[in-house]
Amino acid sequence: MSSALRIAISEEKGNVPVTILQLTGDLDGKTYQELEAKAAEAIGAGASNLLFDLSGVGFMGSAGMRALHAVSNKIKTAGPGGTAGKMMLLNPTDAVSRVLKTLGFDQHFNIHSNLDEALKSF
Amino acid sequence: MSRTQQLEIAADLDSLKQARDFVKETTQLAGLDENRTGELLLAVDEAVTNIVMHGCPQGGCTIQLEFEGEPDACIIRIRDNARLFDPTTKLDPDLAISPLERETPGGFGVYLFKHLVDQTSYRTTPDGRNELTLLKRMAETNISAAGFADRELDGE
Numbered sequence: 711m712s713s714a715l716r717i718a719i720s721e722e723k724g725n726v727p728v729t730i731l732q733l734t735g736d737l738d739g740k741t742y743q744e745l746e747a748k749a750a751e752a753i754g755a756g757a758s759n760l761l762f763d764l765s766g767v768g769f770m771g772s773a774g775m776r777a778l779h780a781v782s783n784k785i786k787t788a789g790p791g792g793t794a795g796k797m798m799l800l801n802p803t804d805a806v807s808r809v810l811k812t813l814g815f816d817q818h819f820n821i822h823s824n825l826d827e828a829l830k831s832f
Numbered sequence: 833m834s835r836t837q838q839l840e841i842a843a844d845l846d847s848l849k850q851a852r853d854f855v856k857e858t859t860q861l862a863g864l865d866e867n868r869t870g871e872l873l874l875a876v877d878e879a880v881t882n883i884v885m886h887g888c889p890q891g892g893c894t895i896q897l898e899f900e901g902e903p904d905a906c907i908i909r910i911r912d913n914a915r916l917f918d919p920t921t922k923l924d925p926d927l928a929i930s931p932l933e934r935e936t937p938g939g940f941g942v943y944l945f946k947h948l949v950d951q952t953s954y955r956t957t958p959d960g961r962n963e964l965t966l967l968k969r970m971a972e973t974n975i976s977a978a979g980f981a982d983r984e985l986d987g988e
Contacts, residue, residue: 736848738845738848738849738881739884739885740846740848769849769873769874769877771877771941772878772881772940772941772944773881775940776940804867805870805874808871808874809944812947812948813940813943813944
C-alpha cells in the first residue's frame with residue numbers, strides 16, 4: 711500500500727551527453743529522497759546535463775518539488791570546473807503540472823514535450 | 833442527506849498512498865471531477881505529510897480521515913493526535929521571488945493545501961486533537977463568499 715517510485719537511468723547523445731532519469735510511480739514525502747539520491751549519484755559520477763522524464767509520475771506533492779529544486783541547486787555547479795550544468799523536464803503528467811503551476815515553478819524550469827527537442831536544447 | 837466515510841491510518845510516510853486512495857475513491861464516487869479530485873487529494877497529501885513530518889516526527893500518532901459528501905461539495909476532515917498546530921495561520925511563502933532562487937527547497941506544503949481547496953478551517957477537538965477541514969466545491973460557482981461563509985465545517 712505504500713508509495714513506490716522507480717528511477718531508470720540512461721544516457722543519450724544530443725549536442726552533448728545527457729543523462730535521462732525516467733521516473734515511474736509516486737513522488738511524495740516517502741520517495742522524494744530517492745530522487746535526490748539518484749540525481750546526486752549521477753552528478754557525482756560526472757553528469758552535468760540531466761533530463762527528468764516525468765511521463766510516468768502518477769502523483770507528485772510538494773516533496774517532489776522540493777527534490778527537483780534541490781537537484782536544480784546542485785546542478786548549478788555540476789559542469790566542468792564547477793560551471794553550471796543544466797536540468798530539464800520532459801512530459802510532466804497533469805499531477806506534476808498541477809504542483810509546478812500552483813507554485814509557479816513552471817515558469818522557471820525548461821519543460822519539453824518531445825524527447826528529441828529536449829535533447830537538442832541542452 | 834450527507835454521506836460520510838472514515839479511514840484511520842498510522843501517521844507515517846507509508847500511509848500517504850492509502851490517504852490519497854481514500855480521497856480518490858470517496859470523491860470520485862461522489863461525482864467530483866477528475867481535476868478537482870486531483871487538487872483535493874494533493875491538498876490532503878500535503879496536510880497529512882505535514883502532520884507526519886512536523887507534527888509527529890517521533891512516530892506513534894494516528895490520523896483519522898473523514899469524508900463527507902454534500903450535494904455541492906466534498907469535505908475532508910483530518911483529525912490527528914500529533915502536536916497541536918493550526919496550519920491555517922502559517923504565512924504564505926513569497927512567490928514573487930523566483931522559486932528556484934530560494935536557497936532552501938521546500939516549505940510549500942501548507943501553501944498548496946490552502947490554495948487547492950475552496951475553504952479550510954481548523955479547530956482543536958473536545959478530546960484534544962487537531963482537526964483540519966478541507967472543503968472542495970463540486971464545481972466552480974459564482975455564489976459569493978457569503979454563500980459559503982456561514983457553512984458549518986466543524987464535525988463531530
